Amino acid sequence: MSAVEDVATEAPAVEAVPKRAMTLGAGTSLVVLALLFLVPAFAKNFIVFQMTMLLIYGLAVLALNILTGGSGQFSLGQSAFYAIGAYTSAILMEQYNVNYALTLPVAGVICFGAGFLFGQPALRLSGVYLALATFALATAMPQLLKLNFFEKWTGGVQGLVVTKPDAPFGLHLSQDVWLYYFTLVVVVAIYIFSVNLLRSRSGRAFMAIRDNEIAASAMGIDVALYKTLAFGVSAGITGVAGGLGAIAVQFVAPDSYTIQLAISLFLGMVVGGVGWLPGSIVGSAFIIFVPNIAEGISKGLSGAVFGVLLFLVIFLVPHGARQVAVVCQQALGKLRGL
Amino acid sequence: MRSGAMLGIAALAALLGTDPDGALAQPTYDPGASATEIRIGNIMPYSGPASAFGVIGKTEAAYFRKINAEGGINGRKITFISYDDAYSPPKAIEQARKLVESDEVLLIFNPLGTPSNTALQKYLNGKKVPQLFVASGATRWNDPKSFPWTMGWQPSYQSEAHIYAHYLLTEKPDATIAVLYQNDDFGKDYVKGLKDGLGAKASMIVAEESYDTSDPTMDDHIARLKASGANVFISITTPKFAAQALKRLAEIDWKPLQFVANVSASVGAVMMPAGFENAQGVLSTAYAKDAADPQWDDDPGMKKFNDFLRNYDPEGNKLDLATVYGYGVAQTLVEVLTQCGDNLTRDNVMKQAQNLRDFAPDTLLPGIRINTSPTDFAPIDQLQMMRFKGQRWERFGDVMTGDVGQ
Numbered sequence: 001m002s003a004v005e006d007v008a009t010e011a012p013a014v015e016a017v018p019k020r021a022m023t024l025g026a027g028t029s030l031v032v033l034a035l036l037f038l039v040p041a042f043a044k045n046f047i048v049f050q051m052t053m054l055l056i057y058g059l060a061v062l063a064l065n066i067l068t069g070g071s072g073q074f075s076l077g078q079s080a081f082y083a084i085g086a087y088t089s090a091i092l093m094e095q096y097n098v099n100y101a102l103t104l105p106v107a108g109v110i111c112f113g114a115g116f117l118f119g120q121p122a123l124r125l126s127g128v129y130l131a132l133a134t135f136a137l138a139t140a141m142p143q144l145l146k147l148n149f150f151e152k153w154t155g156g157v158q159g160l161v162v163t164k165p166d167a168p169f170g171l172h173l174s175q176d177v178w179l180y181y182f183t184l185v186v187v188v189a190i191y192i193f194s195v196n197l198l199r200s201r202s203g204r205a206f207m208a209i210r211d212n213e214i215a216a217s218a219m220g221i222d223v224a225l226y227k228t229l230a231f232g233v234s235a236g237i238t239g240v241a242g243g244l245g246a247i248a249v250q251f252v253a254p255d256s257y258t259i260q261l262a263i264s265l266f267l268g269m270v271v272g273g274v275g276w277l278p279g280s281i282v283g284s285a286f287i288i289f290v291p292n293i294a295e296g297i298s299k300g301l302s303g304a305v306f307g308v309l310l311f312l313v314i315f316l317v318p319h320g321a322r323q324v325a326v327v328c329q330q331a332l333g334k335l336r337g338l
Numbered sequence: 339m340r341s342g343a344m345l346g347i348a349a350l351a352a353l354l355g356t357d358p359d360g361a362l363a364q365p366t367y368d369p370g371a372s373a374t375e376i377r378i379g380n381i382m383p384y385s386g387p388a389s390a391f392g393v394i395g396k397t398e399a400a401y402f403r404k405i406n407a408e409g410g411i412n413g414r415k416i417t418f419i420s421y422d423d424a425y426s427p428p429k430a431i432e433q434a435r436k437l438v439e440s441d442e443v444l445l446i447f448n449p450l451g452t453p454s455n456t457a458l459q460k461y462l463n464g465k466k467v468p469q470l471f472v473a474s475g476a477t478r479w480n481d482p483k484s485f486p487w488t489m490g491w492q493p494s495y496q497s498e499a500h501i502y503a504h505y506l507l508t509e510k511p512d513a514t515i516a517v518l519y520q521n522d523d524f525g526k527d528y529v530k531g532l533k534d535g536l537g538a539k540a541s542m543i544v545a546e547e548s549y550d551t552s553d554p555t556m557d558d559h560i561a562r563l564k565a566s567g568a569n570v571f572i573s574i575t576t577p578k579f580a581a582q583a584l585k586r587l588a589e590i591d592w593k594p595l596q597f598v599a600n601v602s603a604s605v606g607a608v609m610m611p612a613g614f615e616n617a618q619g620v621l622s623t624a625y626a627k628d629a630a631d632p633q634w635d636d637d638p639g640m641k642k643f644n645d646f647l648r649n650y651d652p653e654g655n656k657l658d659l660a661t662v663y664g665y666g667v668a669q670t671l672v673e674v675l676t677q678c679g680d681n682l683t684r685d686n687v688m689k690q691a692q693n694l695r696d697f698a699p700d701t702l703l704p705g706i707r708i709n710t711s712p713t714d715f716a717p718i719d720q721l722q723m724m725r726f727k728g729q730r731w732e733r734f735g736d737v738m739t740g741d742v743g744q
Contacts, residue, residue, distance in 0.1 A: 045439055050432065158452075161456065161457075250457070250461065251427050251431070253453040291422075295422050299422065302384060302385055302422060
């Protein structure tokens with residue numbers, strides 16, 4: 001009971017977001033989807049590849065958003081689940097010749113299991129303590145992947161090279177464009193699943209726990225079950241993102257999945273707006289493109305420039321992309337009123 | 339009209355009989371090359387855990403500034419585009435694709451790190467873009483059959499380890515060896531080379547300890563290695579850890595015969611911080627001159643290097659081996675591009691890179707030459723052993739080749 005008492009005295013760590021405000025309207029969603037669908041027609045292969053990575057990191061940020069924005073739990077360990085997903089796909093494809101599309105559900109299920117199990121001890125922790133526990137997971141993962149014991153499968157420090165799939169059914173699409181559409185379909189499917197999850201009974205349970213654990217348990221919600229479930233779902237989606245990432249980058253190695261990745265994903269969630277699912281894509285764009293912009297401004301001080309840009313964003317729009325969207329919506333409303 | 343003129347030139351060339359290779363033909367270009375410019379791509383960890391190596395990219399940029407100031411290569415100016423990958427393979431792939439597909443560079447030069455380059459290898463070979471003079475000592479870059487578009491530069495870790503094995507087998511056949519190695523591709527490649535080199539005598543290795551770069555000290559590892567009773571200590575470490583190990587050995591009064599990997603043979607970065615008195619008699623190998631070593635003060639090659647630092651790279655630290663490295667590898671690329679003449683295709687770049695004969699960059703040790711062939715993609719495969727004495731290295735024995743069978 002003591003854990004619950006502790007929580008009772010704390011203010012909720014994550015601001016309550018009503019569930020209607022967590023998504024975009026149907027019209028806007030369709031416009032965004034149409035734009036994403038048209039990208040390969042106008043862009044070079046390199047841009048298509050970048051957009052693929054944007055979607056993949058967007059998916060990983062979305063997963064974190066369900067955990068933090070939905071159930072109010074912090075995680076700095078998403079890179080670990082991303083790594084497990086990536087390695088699952090890579091090992092299945094390269095060592096066991098499994099079709100790439102089939103490796104994704106496997107990666108998702110394995111990561112769901114890993115996340116659910118990790119959620120068990122994590123139940124006893126909350127707020128910053130939970131963040132630290134997950135941080136430990138992220139720090140340990142690259143070393144675990146290097147272990148001699150697993151080397152037969154993981155390739156050890158050398159990593160594994162993955163073959164990029166060709167477009168099926170004789171479609172005349174380049175590998176990059178095919179992979180982009182494949183990723184887009186997976187991401188849209190998971191996005192719809194996530195939106196529905198948060199609108200469902202389980203989603204309401206997540207949010208009740210986020211807003212007040214005691215009230216939630218008084219209402220008959222199995223707090224322990226839903227907290228671990230949130231961890232599992234989040235880890236599972238991150239695992240699918242990791243699998244897609246391995247296929248897109250064609251290479252997995254321990255050094256790809258350091259704590260840096262976990263922090264990037266966390267950053268993406270904050271910039272995109274905690275609890276606002278469409279913001280995941282904006283956050284993903286931030287973590288992919290802003291370091292490039294910072295490098296363009298100064299090579300020697302790219303880290304410092306990135307810091308300044310990040311500071312500006314947090315200072316000017318503390319609620320991230322969600323705040324920008326709200327302002328735009330209001331401006332649009334005014335225009336209509338004229 | 340145009341094709342007529344071309345035919346005329348071809349006919350003239352045929353008549354003169356002097357043009358078997360098409361040297362008189364129109365200059366030919368692939369993306370990234372033109373009559374005025376050669377675009378070169380590069381990927382470096384300017385940020386992240388390996389950012390100390392970013393110096394290499396800065397030195398190369400400065401070297402190409404020097405070449406441009408002196409008129410360029412066959413009249414063409416070099417545009418050097420260098421991006422940061424923060425030592426992350428996914429980022430390296432993104433930057434390589436940007437260089438190839440958006441910036442349209444002729445080749446990718448000296449990208450750094452084994453993981454990043456492993457990630458790039460398949461993509462660049464698929465695109466038939468040279469991945470030239472990879473900044474890593476892994477053995478896998480010398481594999482012309484599977485990866486004809488990838489070539490290393492420095493001696494491989496395995497060949498260096500072979501040289502130590504050879505030395506021990508001949509000079510100290512009763513050796514019992516303790517190995518400390520970094521738990522990554524560099525360390526593992528090296529240990530493999532050592533075991534291969536010892537062959538049937540691999541049992542001479544009585545203790546192995548690996549460390550991670552996140553370990554705060556080497557103390558525990560060294561205590562365990564000492565307990566093995568070994569009389570030879572091989573330190574396959576990067577500079578910070580090499581210095582820690584040297585110091586610790588002195589502290590616990592363990593005096594085996596010591597070897598330090600070439601990457602940590604720096605006087606400025608390892609021997610000085612460890613204390614010269616603790617480094618006496620340590621063995622290592624070298625292929626490049628150490629600018630901190632006074633014996634090279636009057637060396638013509640190093641004079642050129644010092645002039646370059648003064649005029650084009652005033653911020654460059656001559657005590658940093660990475661500066662010496664960047665200079666040498668950039669000079670090798672300039673040699674390849676000069677050999678290409680007016681035929682600046684990706685194919686010809688690889689052809690000329692396989693056709694280096696006794697080329698000696700200013701910063702390599704006397705007697706070490708760069709030689710390549712269509713079956714030999716290891717530009718530098720010679721090393722010389724050296725022993726630390728006083729405040730500097732003394733080279734001894736012949737320049738050796740560590741034979742690593744392919």
